[in-house]
Amino acid sequence: MQSGASSPQQIVDHLFRHESGKMIAVLTRIFGMHNLSLAEDVVQEAFLKAVQTWTFNQVPDNPSAWLMTVARNKALDIIRRQQHFQHLSGELAYHLQHAAEDTVRQLFLDTEITDSQLRMIFACCHPSLKEEDQIALTLKTVSGFGAAEIARALLTNEAVIQKRLYRAKQFIKEQGIQLEIPLGPQLPPRLETVYTVLYLLFNEGYNSLKADELIREDLCMEAMRLCLLLSEHQVGKEPATFALLSLMCFQTSRFDSRIDENNSIVLLQNQDRSTWNKELIDMGYHYLRLSSAGERLTVYHVESAIAAEHCLAPSFEQTNWQRMRQLYDLLLEQKPMPVVLLNRAIVQSQLGKTTTAIQEILAIPDIEKLLSSHYIYSAVLGDLYLQCGETLLAQKHLTQAWSLTTSHAERRLINEKLRLMNN
Secondary structure, three states, rough: OOOOOOOOOHHHHHHHHHHHHHHHHHHHHHHHHHHHHHHHHHHHHHHHHHHHHHOOOOOOOOOOHHHHHHHHHHHHHHHHHHOOOOHOHHHHHHHHHHHHHHHEEEEEEEHHHHHHHHHHHHHHHOOOOOHHHHHHHHHHHHHOOOOHHHHHHHHHHHHHHHHHHHHHHHHHHHHHHOOOOHHHHHHHHHHHHHHHHHHHHHHHHHOOOOEEEOOOOHHHHHHHHHHHHOOOOOOHHHHHHHHHHHHHHHHOOOOHEOOOOOOOOOHHHHHOOOHHHHHHHHHHHHHHOOOEEEEEEHHHHHHHHHHHHHHHHOOOOOOOOHHHHHHHHHHHOOOOOOOHHHHHHHHHHHOHHHHHHHHHHHHOOOOOHHHHOOOOHHHHHHHHHHOOOOOHHHHHHHHHHHHOOHHHHHHHHHHHHHHHHHO
16 A cells, blocks of 8 residues: 555554554453553554654555554563563463463464454443443444544534443453453353444444434444454354344445435435445345344344345335335334334335324324424324325424434425425
């Protein structure tokens, strides 16, 4: 890799996102999870050295390898200075005493880097940690996101994220959580937690609540990268992993058609399906086929099948809505949540049962609270009333939806509907 027109600082910023998580994972495996902050310090020093060195000298042909070498050498320096090896991870203490250099070099091989990243994912997604702490810690240590960046992605402030990260690290240290991939009966529940975090991470990117950014592609791509990493390791070659990866492929295939050149939302029925990414759709089908092994049906299987139906249909009108309703019935059994009931009602309206759809939405538990707190319920209800010619109720709910969303794109879409209604 040559620097080209990019400055050393730009190259370092790019590499930090893509390499720091790998480096932290390997270093934490050497130092132990209780020394996570030490691993982060070593990584920061390596990147600082890169900026200083590359500013005055040519950027190396393989900057990633250069950074790994600096981090490895720094780790060896720290190990040599250690008088008591019990401060390091229990797994490696004995070996480091006798063959520190060989052991550390081994851990920096590509296969071991992958293994270390998976160990880090499982550690960050420990079920004893709070869900919001799991997500923040995964983004920070595995994905190379800064605290300010995580705060923007999760719609909170940096102080809250710093608190979550501190709380998570303290918990890991106090509870002695190990950097390991669980085995036997411990594996399934831990895998479920990992799936949940990856699913939430992808969804935050796919339907971002940021005012000026409907899709956070960086979050989606990172969730896919981690899911792919999991699927390629023996411990993660499970039907549910393949189903989740399939769902991500199908959803990502429509990125280019969801937003127009004015950053306005293009509804599914108006999207140009020729712009859907065929390669990603084919990958989605591939992983969906792999997910069919086994006897357990998960929410990821059903949601992927729903996404596949959209990709199968030549046009919105030719969607198999009967099949869609069957799939949403299955999903309700797995995931009896208001948003699933809402989406099933939308399918009902596509089957010509708009009045039934409205009744089903109004029957959702705590619907009044949902209508006053989550814009999507009011937006859908407003659309359905509009289809029925109930313009006053449509206007009421669309106006409510406009007031509840902070997304500029969503507001433009609602404004256009209200404008057309009033003309």
